[in-house]
Amino acid sequence: MPGITPSQTVGPFFAYGLTPNGKYQWNDAFTSSLVKPETSGDRIRVEGFVYDGDGVPVPDSMLEIWQADAQGRFADAQDKRALPNTAFKGFGRCGTGPKGEFSFDTIKPGSVQHPDGTPQAPHILMAIFSRGMLLQNYTRIYFDDEAANAADPVLALVPADRRGTLIARRAQGTNGLVYRFDIRLQGEDETVFFDV
Amino acid sequence: MPLSYPIESNAAHPARLSPGYRSTLKRSPQKPLIIMRHTLSELTGPVYGHETVRANDHDLTIQHASEPLGERIIVHGHVQDEDGHGVPNALVELWQANACGRYIHVVDQHPAPLDPNFTGAGRAQTDSSGYYKFITIKPGAYPWGNHHNAWRPAHIHFSVFGHAFISRLVTQMYFPGDPLFPFDPVFNSVTDEKARARMISDFDLDHTQPNWALCYRFNIVLRGRKATPMET
Numbered sequence: 001m002p003g004i005t006p007s008q009t010v011g012p013f014f015a016y017g018l019t020p021n022g023k024y025q026w027n028d029a030f031t032s033s034l035v036k037p038e039t040s041g042d043r044i045r046v047e048g049f050v051y052d053g054d055g056v057p058v059p060d061s062m063l064e065i066w067q068a069d070a071q072g073r074f075a076d077a078q079d080k081r082a083l084p085n086t087a088f089k090g091f092g093r094c095g096t097g098p099k100g101e102f103s104f105d106t107i108k109p110g111s112v113q114h115p116d117g118t119p120q121a122p123h124i125l126m127a128i129f130s131r132g133m134l135l136q137n138y139t140r141i142y143f144d145d146e147a148a149n150a151a152d153p154v155l156a157l158v159p160a161d162r163r164g165t166l167i168a169r170r171a172q173g174t175n176g177l178v179y180r181f182d183i184r185l186q187g188e189d190e191t192v193f194f195d196v
Numbered sequence: 197m198p199l200s201y202p203i204e205s206n207a208a209h210p211a212r213l214s215p216g217y218r219s220t221l222k223r224s225p226q227k228p229l230i231i232m233r234h235t236l237s238e239l240t241g242p243v244y245g246h247e248t249v250r251a252n253d254h255d256l257t258i259q260h261a262s263e264p265l266g267e268r269i270i271v272h273g274h275v276q277d278e279d280g281h282g283v284p285n286a287l288v289e290l291w292q293a294n295a296c297g298r299y300i301h302v303v304d305q306h307p308a309p310l311d312p313n314f315t316g317a318g319r320a321q322t323d324s325s326g327y328y329k330f331i332t333i334k335p336g337a338y339p340w341g342n343h344h345n346a347w348r349p350a351h352i353h354f355s356v357f358g359h360a361f362i363s364r365l366v367t368q369m370y371f372p373g374d375p376l377f378p379f380d381p382v383f384n385s386v387t388d389e390k391a392r393a394r395m396i397s398d399f400d401l402d403h404t405q406p407n408w409a410l411c412y413r414f415n416i417v418l419r420g421r422k423a424t425p426m427e428t
Contacts, residue, residue: 004278004417005394006386007209008368009217011353013301017291017317018355024300025259026317029248029289053222060303066242066361076240078198078359091242112236125237125361132219134210134385136364140237157230185223195203195229196238196362 007136010129012060019062019095032094034065034106038087041070041107045178046124046141046168049100052132053186057100061130063183065092065104065141067123072110108143114153121148121155128183137193141181142167158192165191198239199420201362203231205278206419208391216381218342234362241360244287244321253319256290256332264314266295266333270403270411271369274326275356277420282326288416289355290318290330297336297350306338331409337376349376349383358418369414370396 016024021031035043046065050058067090068074073082075090094102111119124141142149144167149155155163168179183191212224257263271290275283293299293316296308300316316335320328337350351368358364370383377383386392397412404411 002276002278002280002417003208003391003394004205004419005208005365005367006391007365008353008382008385008395009219010355010366011368013293013299013304014291014353016300016315017289017353020317023302024317025315029287029319053226056222058223064364066237066240068237074236074240076243078240079236089242114235115233120235120237123237127361127364129366130223132217132221132223133212134214134217134220134382135212136366137212137225138362154232154235157232162227186226190225190227192227193225193229195206195231196201196234 007134009131009134010062012131014062015095019093021095030091030093032092032102032104034088034090034092034104036087039107040087043105043176044108045103045105045173045176046181047101047103047178048180048182050096050102050128050183051100051185055187058130058185059096059098059100061096061100061128063094063096063102064127064129065106066090066125067106068109068112070107070110072112111148116153118151118153119148121146121152128185137185138196139183139191139193140166141179143179144169162192165189198423199277199359200422201234201239201360201419202421205421208386208388210385210387214381214385217385238362239360241357241363244285244357248287249319249321254328254330256314256316256318256330259315260313262313264294264311264333266311266314268331268409269334270329270331270405270409271352271397271414272327272329272403272411273413273415275322275328275358275416275418276326277358277418279421282322282324283358283418284322284324284326286322286326287357288320288322288328290320290332290352292316292332292352293335293338295333295336297338308336308338334371342381347376347379349374349380354416356416356418359420363419365416365418367395367416371412372396372399
């Protein structure tokens with residue numbers, strides 16, 4: 001039985017390969033926009049900053065998100081409940097800017113059932129890669145205007161005083177509905193990461 | 197049917213805090229990670245169409261007006277899961293320094309020449325058996341600021357998508373017999389010798405093309421074991 005291939009850091013120089021964004025002679029496989037004109041659901045922007053253990057912005061991290069569509073279905077044949085939804089693939093990628101900033105344009109996901117049969121509150125999965133990170137961190141983005149958070153079985157696993165790090169705060173941006181979600185890799189207000 | 201993902205598989209990975217690699221000191225978590233049961237969110241993952249990978253994206257030697265300088269090589273292998281099953285249609289992204297050990301990235305200040313005929317990025321999708329193939333040039337070793345006289349062994353960065361968001365892997369492929377191995381804290385952040393060896397490609401004489409290019413085989417093993425009915 002072979003073991004898995006170990007992870008190594010994405011390093012400081014991934015941008016030209018993974019997030020070229022018009023700055024290099026290479027095309028983007030993915031962008032930070034998950035929506036097309038025909039995508040159904042409420043448009044939202046999730047934005048924030050990534051900070052290290054000293055509170056210093058992290059300008060060389062890569063964030064990836066994975067989420068259900070507005071009906072709570074994943075664009076993956078392994079989700080047997082899903083009807084084909086060509087208008088929403090549910091995956092996005094964004095490299096942080098000089099101030100550690102990032103943003104994703106997406107839709108508010110629907111509820112996905114937990115294996116125990118209870119509904120999960122709407123959430124987005126996020127993987128964080130960076131120089132100085134030998135393995136990606138996984139976190140979840142919840143929304144502060146969802147009453148369902150109170151009964152979410154995953155949030156319930158998190159100590160109450162740390163739950164707030166997983167909850168994006170609603171704000172009104174210049175171009176519509178914005179949720180603010182900052183990531184702190186280390187320290188007093190360290191973002192909750194999951195061992196998955 | 198989806199796979200299950202035993203958490204024990206993660207033991208092969210480096211510790212997030214590996215003090216020999218200094219940048220981990222301020223970027224690794226200090227609070228306990230939360231253990232949770234996987235849900236559909238963790239067990240599913242993105243699916244790609246052919247629009248993501250274009251016909252010649254796997255050949256890094258034909259992206260510019262002329263061929264890049266350096267030693268032309270073939271890098272190929274299978275993306276598999278832990279049970280040895282090939283992972284079909286997996287997206288494999290690759291990026292690397294040029295033959296002189298210089299990245300095209302604007303932040304790389306290593307005083308070695310850039311090659312106008314080499315970007316260093318490629319993409320491939322595995323076939324129905326999990327097989328992928330790249331044509332590129334062998335990257336050079338390069339210095340970095342981690343400690344006195346620190347040099348990275350020659351390596352190629354790989355990014356791979358498996359069946360699920362949690363089987364996502366970013367790693368580095370090394371070349372056999374590199375004298376820098378004992379001194380590299382990134383390579384040695386993987387503490388198990390057998391696991392470290394899985395990051396080293398094998399020289400592949402059988403697929404070396406006479407009078408054209410040496411070949412290296414790099415099989416990539418992703419998490420995932422025991423197909424089980426999905427609970428929904």
